[in-house]
């Protein structure tokens with residue numbers, strides 16, 4: 001029996017008019033049929049039920065108790081990368097709110113014990129045990145400090161600073177991004193920022209609990225972080241991971257007030273470039289930029305990363321066919337990478353192929369999940385392109 005709260009959210013699903021607009025790039029922006037498609041699960045499975053309108057049908061059917069929540073329906077719901085393309089494009093026309101419905105479909109799956117997918121369940125167990133979905137020992141989060149001799153303060157032991165650099169689990173634990181915190185640290189020091197870290201006391205943002213449908217677990221971990229952040233006496237939290245950034249900015253305020261500014265590293269670097277606190281030397285390269293879903297469609301940061309890249313003398317920035325609000329998801333978001341590794345990489349390959357077809361030598365982005373998935377996609381397809389994090393590019397280009 002659906003709860004009243006469930007029904008309230010699932011009623012939004014009836015706003016979908018099944019127009020199919022969210023299956024493709026809007027026709028005036030389409031450049032080729034090869035890259036004219038949207039919605040990774042719909043495109044990969046070529047079955048209507050995997051697109052947003054299929055998920056909206058599913059929600060209405062469950063609300064009306066027309067059928068039970070079957071294992072096949074669970075697989076469909078957890079194939080969505082929560083890229084937000086459907087809602088972004090839909091908001092321009094009928095204002096259907098697909099994302100809250102998809103989130104509630106996952107919450108319902110967890111409440112009824114039918115979801116998430118087996119590997120995602122294991123990841124959540126690791127999160128409960130170790131504080132991160134990878135199950136890595138928290139002290140590894142700061143292994144980059146071994147070679148660091150800069151100005152960071154330890155805020156967990158009473159150190160005071162105006163900003164906290166929140167490292168984030170994925171940046172710290174993925175072999176593809178574990179050195180990026182050192183690049184960010186070098187940039188913060190170079191610009192003279194008064195900053196610190198939380199050391200072992202840094203907890204995961206809870207993004208994966210939220211994405212996979214564990215609403216109560218997310219609330220508890222968010223509340224813990226909000227209490228910690230509000231007590232630190234900082235003015236700003238500097239965040240590199242787009243999932244953490246959108247979770248802090250868009251979802252934490254639903255739990256309790258967070259009394260500090262949350263700023264993404266790209267926003268901070270942009271300010272620092274404008275204030276001439278970061279200057280770059282000549283760096284000749286042809287680069288394309290991938291918009292991470294949680295930075296672009298979730299938070300509207302499309303131009304700032306491009307402006308920073310273009311502030312490096314010698315860089316030529318070229319666009320992929322699907323860019324800004326039309327960007328194709330890397331394939332790993334929404335906890336999909338934790339549950340459906342091969343599918344995530346197949347989606348990532350589509351984006352790497354698009355980057356190669358732009359003529360770029362380097363695919364730059366600002367998200368650890370995208371960086372990891374693109375590297376794994378690149379290894380499978382042996383594509384002639386380098387994958388690089390924006391902070392690493394800036395650090396390498398410092399004058």
Ligand code: SF4
Pocket residue numbers: 015016017018019020021022023052053086089090094096098
């Ligand atoms: S979610 Fe919006 S864009 Fe997609 S089919 Fe429904 S009404 Fe059309």
Ligand code: SF4
Pocket residue numbers: 022038039040041042050051052055079080081082083084085086087098
């Ligand atoms: S959020 Fe993205 S992956 Fe999920 S249904 Fe919408 S367009 Fe498809």
